Amino acid sequence: MTTSAAEDLLQANQVVKERWKVVRKIGGGGFGEIYEGIDQVTKESVALKLESAKQAKQVLKMEVAVLKKLQGQDHVCRFIGCGRNEKYNYVVMTLQGKNLAELRRSQSRGCFSLSTTLRLGAQILKAIESIHEVGFLHRDVKPVDQLPREQKMC
Template sequence: MAQELVQLQPGTQVERWTIDKKLGEGGFGAVYKVTDPTGSYALKVEGVNEQIQVLKMEVFVLTELAKKCGRHFCKIEDKGRFGSFNYVVMTLVGKSLQDLRKEGPGQHMSMGTAISCGIQCLESLEDLHGIGYLHRDVKPGNYTIGRIELNEQRKVYILDFGMCRKFTNDQGVIRKPRAAAGFRGTVRYAPISCHMQRELCRKDDVETWIYMCVELTTGNLPWKNVQDMNAVGDYKRRCRAEPFIKELFGGCPREYVEILQYVDSLKYYDAPNYQMCYGLMRKAITSMNAQEFPYDWEKGPGGF
């Protein structure tokens, strides 16, 4: 039996925060825009009786990242319990990469913007992996840009750590994989290991990131209209070889193919070579003769 989602009306006070408006809701609670005398922030709420306490993970991960000066993460301003819900107040961000992609001509970003955003998205995963966590739900809807009024429209943030899993133990040693792991994440972007119900590792976050980069670049993933989860897994496997590899990477820099082939060669315990991936992404900007800046949404009325 699902819990009633906490609903807060505009004007309501939660401690020192005034609810401005609802920004959206996920499976476990809602997100609101709130203000206090210092400015505008995002407030996430979750009923205290929720079976799965997502906010706890979110707070823990963001707190750990803050200690390490993570480059692409919201800052926690406040957290606590108020009535029947837990809440966390964090940096308010701008539009998601998913929305920005759909606003572009052909529902994709320009080459330079897509590659450059891709680099920032991978940096955020490198930082997350650096504190021993996998994200396990990498997708354009979980990345946003900063707010234009704060002049952060070139900064990419990663959000939503509710599906994170710690892959190291307290000594920093990688945990042994479980024999079987349930499906986690979003079918469209999930790595092949996920379809096989295998324990995920760092390379899986990076594989998912590549699918996301393809979609930002071309507006398309060949399996996007396939409903059956197993069929999607088969499609992804097929796209590893000729002639189908062209179906996945048509219109993309060939460096994307190189990165995928490298990632596919990695094993469970391997640390991805992020620097090599950034190098290939930078090379792609040059080889495609693309312009990194300004980003598409900086280019005048309506952003494009």
């Protein structure tokens, strides 16, 4: 889903629930839109994930349920809050760094070393295992959705 700035659900400097101030849009697709924001209470950077309230298939509610069940697990974003209004549903979570596709492209040879690939693979499998352990199945695993744990990167 590509949208122009005029069609975006949020704009820079807009504030959600009198707490989270939008910095910029950082992603989007068929599911909705993702924004970088600032928590005006804690001053930390956050990610706001939104789906249109008019969207036929509402998936964010399930994502929130899964995220809440996974709190405290390794490899999982920290849930901060969620809500909805007449225009959109949203979830707020910790803002992560670059995804694996971006990190791979930034490598001098355009790929990870074998040891890094093996460590990343083990971390991804552990994260998927955590999802299975709480009774859910992730059906859309792809590099753009994977974020390495910074302390384990070489």
